[in-house]
Amino acid sequence: MSAVAAHHRLRVDGLQLGGLQLQAALEFRAPWTVVFGPSGSGKSSLLRAMCGLLAGAQVEFARQPQGRWQRLDALAPERRGLAYAPQGALLFPHLTVWENVAFAARCRGLGRRQVAESVTEALALLGLEAMAERRPAGLSGGERQRVALARALAVPSPSLLLLDEPFTGLDRELRETLLERMRVAMVQRGVPVISVTHDVEEALRLQAEVVRLAEGRVLAQGTATEVLASERAAMLRVLG
Amino acid sequence: MHIPAVDSTALGLTLRLAGLTTLCLLLLATPLAAWLAVPDAARGLRWLRRAVQAAVALPLVLPPTVLGFYLLLGMGPLTALGRWLIARLGHSLAFTFWGLLVGSMIYSLPFAVQPLVVAFAGVDRGLVETARVLGATPLGAFRRVVLPLMRGSFVTAAVLTFAHTVGEFGVVLMVGGDIPGVTRTLSIAIFDQVQEMDYAAANRTALWLVGLSFVALLAVLGRARHER
Numbered sequence: 001m002s003a004v005a006a007h008h009r010l011r012v013d014g015l016q017l018g019g020l021q022l023q024a025a026l027e028f029r030a031p032w033t034v035v036f037g038p039s040g041s042g043k044s045s046l047l048r049a050m051c052g053l054l055a056g057a058q059v060e061f062a063r064q065p066q067g068r069w070q071r072l073d074a075l076a077p078e079r080r081g082l083a084y085a086p087q088g089a090l091l092f093p094h095l096t097v098w099e100n101v102a103f104a105a106r107c108r109g110l111g112r113r114q115v116a117e118s119v120t121e122a123l124a125l126l127g128l129e130a131m132a133e134r135r136p137a138g139l140s141g142g143e144r145q146r147v148a149l150a151r152a153l154a155v156p157s158p159s160l161l162l163l164d165e166p167f168t169g170l171d172r173e174l175r176e177t178l179l180e181r182m183r184v185a186m187v188q189r190g191v192p193v194i195s196v197t198h199d200v201e202e203a204l205r206l207q208a209e210v211v212r213l214a215e216g217r218v219l220a221q222g223t224a225t226e227v228l229a230s231e232r233a234a235m236l237r238v239l240g
Numbered sequence: 241m242h243i244p245a246v247d248s249t250a251l252g253l254t255l256r257l258a259g260l261t262t263l264c265l266l267l268l269a270t271p272l273a274a275w276l277a278v279p280d281a282a283r284g285l286r287w288l289r290r291a292v293q294a295a296v297a298l299p300l301v302l303p304p305t306v307l308g309f310y311l312l313l314g315m316g317p318l319t320a321l322g323r324w325l326i327a328r329l330g331h332s333l334a335f336t337f338w339g340l341l342v343g344s345m346i347y348s349l350p351f352a353v354q355p356l357v358v359a360f361a362g363v364d365r366g367l368v369e370t371a372r373v374l375g376a377t378p379l380g381a382f383r384r385v386v387l388p389l390m391r392g393s394f395v396t397a398a399v400l401t402f403a404h405t406v407g408e409f410g411v412v413l414m415v416g417g418d419i420p421g422v423t424r425t426l427s428i429a430i431f432d433q434v435q436e437m438d439y440a441a442a443n444r445t446a447l448w449l450v451g452l453s454f455v456a457l458l459a460v461l462g463r464a465r466h467e468r
Contacts, residue, residue, distance in 0.1 A: 051369070051373045052373075053369050053372075053373070076372070076377075076378075077369070077372040077373045078372050078373070078374075078375045078376055078377055078380075080373075082373055083374075084370065084373040084374060086366060086369075086370050086373075088366070090364070090366045090367055090370045092367060092371070092384075092385055093389070094385075094388045094389055103371070103374055103375075103376075103384070104374040104375045106384075107371075107374060107375035107376045107377075107380055107384070108375050151374070152374075155374060155375065162373075
């Protein structure tokens, strides 16, 4: 895995978040990386550090688009080229599903046709076409989560997609379908993904690189089968 | 329906004063409320915010005559600010419509700022952060997310400011006096009519104020119900 060049790297130096001290030095190489750990281990904070949402933090975040590292940590969040689906969906309540998904494209001043194309594609990928005109208040938790994913997928030409607990509230069958669709779509677009989860099955199914986090520290980074070996063995025992 | 006759000059002046006060205050109160609503960890800034918040709320507890008295002094030749204003304008702001506007803005400031502070504080910071990461500039996030979510509170602030300005008396009398067509508002007109023992005219003017205030409160309550 080390032969593959890293596309992004992140260093967080002793950032104090309540009772948690976050310490991490990571290089991301895989097309899909899963940050895995129990609740309160600092997973979401790592994503927020990449987004530039941790004020006053000692964070070094960079990308390597064509063999040269480019620092992003001094840039404002909107200039980092990120697509982001935050924890809890956080849809804009005054906008319809269609307008939510169009948000990033409109912020970047894309033409009406381009906006419509990217929104239509994202809605189709997440199976949301029928609810385009509905508002978030009328959606279930799972539907909101899918809209948040569609909104992130409709960001024009991102360099990285960040997903914070993206499949919470979705039933197993739908989760598996969407996971596979998104994985394929991101590989086709050449956009790497970093997602946060505490779901072992999700991490194993993606065959992603896994970063295991506990109490704000990185315990391991490697393939899902290596890093989650004990969890995998436990699952196999249960299945007989 | 019979609409009682009223001093149309005073009515026009009152509506112009209330309208301009509302417009100017919303422009001033929006950034002020945004600043007051942002939580800040720095101790020094916290104290500054509390001090500004107390100063903004002061007109709620001060007798209007006290406020009017200091405004009158501030606009006159006894203070540096007053002398500077006189030198720039060629006359004092006191007993002019524009002096009245300044007085009304200070007097109604808390009615514009408080609903907006509550509204700003109520906007989920996560929504603004998400908007930023998705590509919105700070101004874009404000325009596309914060402002639409606060629309109802802007209506409340505007209606309360307008109604409060329509009904003000003490500050108007102290800063503007009682000059027909320049500073005589409806509330001053009532005072004059009562002084002249013309209770029928005072009643007509008072009914207009009751009507204006009632409609304003209906607008606020209607909005509150709509939001529920």
